[in-house]
Amino acid sequence: MNWYRDISTAEKRTLWGCFAGWALDGVDTQLFSLVIPTLLVTWGIGKGQAGLIGGATLVAGALGGLLAGWLSDRYGRVRALQITVIWFSLFTFLSAFAQNFEQLLVLKALQGLGFGGEWTAGAVLLSETIRAQHRGKAMGIVQSAWGFGWAGAVLLYTVTFTWISPEWAWRVLFAIGAVPALLVLYVRRSIKEPPRAPVLRDPGQVRATASHIFDRSVIRTTIVGALIGVGAHGGYHAITTWLPTYLKTERHLSVLGTGAYLTVMITAFIAGCFVSAWLQDRIGRRRNVILFAVCCAATVNLYTFLPMGNTAMLILSFPLGLFAAGIPATLGALFNELYPQGIRGTGVGFCYNFGRIVSAGFPVLVGHMGNSMPLGSALGIDAGIAYGLVVVAALMLPETKGRKLAAAEPAGSAASTASNASAAPVARRV
Known part of the structure; x- marks a missing residue:
């Protein structure tokens, strides 16, 4: 870990901010796969309907990644990261109050927009902050955060379903999905926008x-x-x-x-x-x-x-x-x-x-x-x-x-x- 001691405080803050975002993203996303059996019984929906929710979330995630890339170029990397974290946290939380299959389908698809966008915004922010000789190590470590988020989701699922009845436990898990929004406070205070290219001087040019x-x-x-x-x-x-x-x-x-x-x-x-x-x-x-x-x-x-x-x-x-x-x-x-x-x-x-x-x-x-x-x-x-x-x-x-x-x-x-x-x-x- 000699390389970690070499990087600056700003680089470390960005590294751990992106790591936390991706880990919390992993928690929110993996929770759905864990509660599928409960939803099949509680709501009496079929496996095809559960699969449709998962598929809609993934497709929306891809679209969110495309949108977040454009947002980060237009409005800045840090701002795009904040938007995506708040977005997926909000709609994960709202999913706890879904009353039927159709509502959950819409809410999970909207959550997917933020889930896909967070990776793109965070990856660009980190790549422009970490020095070139350590960029690969930092990006790989942040990618591993998904595994830690996966493990965290399993732990939360085990604890929640041990102490709360299944028909309420899945709602509690989704409500916990609001927690990642607190990460925005850290991002706002600790992470700086990377230097941008000089402003255009030629009026014949456009962004x-x-x-x-x-x-x-x-x-x-x-x-x-x-x-x-x-x-x-x-x-x-x-x-x-x-x-x-x-x-x-x-x-x-x-x-x-x-x-x-x-x-x-x-x-x-x-x-x-x-x-x-x-x-x-x-x-x-x-x-x-x-x-x-x-x-x-x-x-x-x-x-x-x-x-x-x-x-x-x-x-x-x-x-x-x-x-x-x-x-x-x-x-x-x-x-x-x-x-x-x-x-x-x-x-x-x-x-x-x-x-x-x-x-x-x-x-x-x-x-x-x-x-x-x-x-x-x-x-x-x-x-x-x-x-x-x-x-x-x-x-x-x-x-x-x-x-x-x-x-x-x-x-x-x-x-x-x-x-x-x-x-x-x-x-x-x-």
Whole structure:
């Protein structure tokens, strides 16, 4: 942890502010998956309706990420972070008072806007605050906060459902979701807005807009970054959606519903983020993404093609969770280093969240392929396609490790070559 002693107080405050935001975001989001069984019984809704709520939250989260990126470019990183934290806290709290399925569906979708936006706003803020040589480590550590939030949600669920009847316990859990709003007080007092590019002097220039991520100077970066987002999220969602079903229905394994399995997966996620955080500042963003993608594809195929029992599956869950976490732990630093300051939030929001939207097709593809072949084979092929896309796309990007973001070029400056994408223009003459 020598690097942590090297960074300034302002960097540390930003690091822990973003960490807390993402952890609390994880708590609020994971609570729904834990109370689904209670809602099925209490309200008598079907699994399809519960799935619709979860799906609506994820889609809204992707849209929120796109919107938050634009907000951070227009109104500032800190302000966008405050807005998103208040937003998801408010609608998580209001979900506690939902009286029927329709109301909860709307409220959870609105919560999703803040949930998706908080990652984008926080990632851009942290990337512009932490010095280049430690950016990967800081971004990876913040990504691990999701695992701590996941564990926190399980703990809150256990305590609440132990002391309160189920028909009221889930409402209490959602009401607790208002707590993250208090984080805004810390953000307002302790976190400073990163320096911005100089104000435009030429009246013939305009501020960058969302459409500028499709300018000729950065369109290749946007397309390739979006492909990485598609592959990374596609592989992850295919695994988390279908692997439990495959292991339970075709391998007839019983350990999936145990606390041991949940503990292994949460621990593996946190460990994967820390390993990725350390590696990406040593071997670079491209090599790190490629390494974890190849390892993910290999581990999934070991899962689906090797005969194993409960103990072997539990052991293999750790490397699978570790490798799956390593890719998103790299994306924050990578995507931020690909764009100039004026459109950085928009670019990061698009690459990450476009991938989340399109990745919904990968679980569907597994299900479709599973009609004509064993589910394990369909899952292995699908994961191979997703992570193969990550590898190919990563090979098309320049290495960005060590790129300085604070020295962003003024809007309207000349574009540089791919060797320094951070100097791409962020405004055009009209």
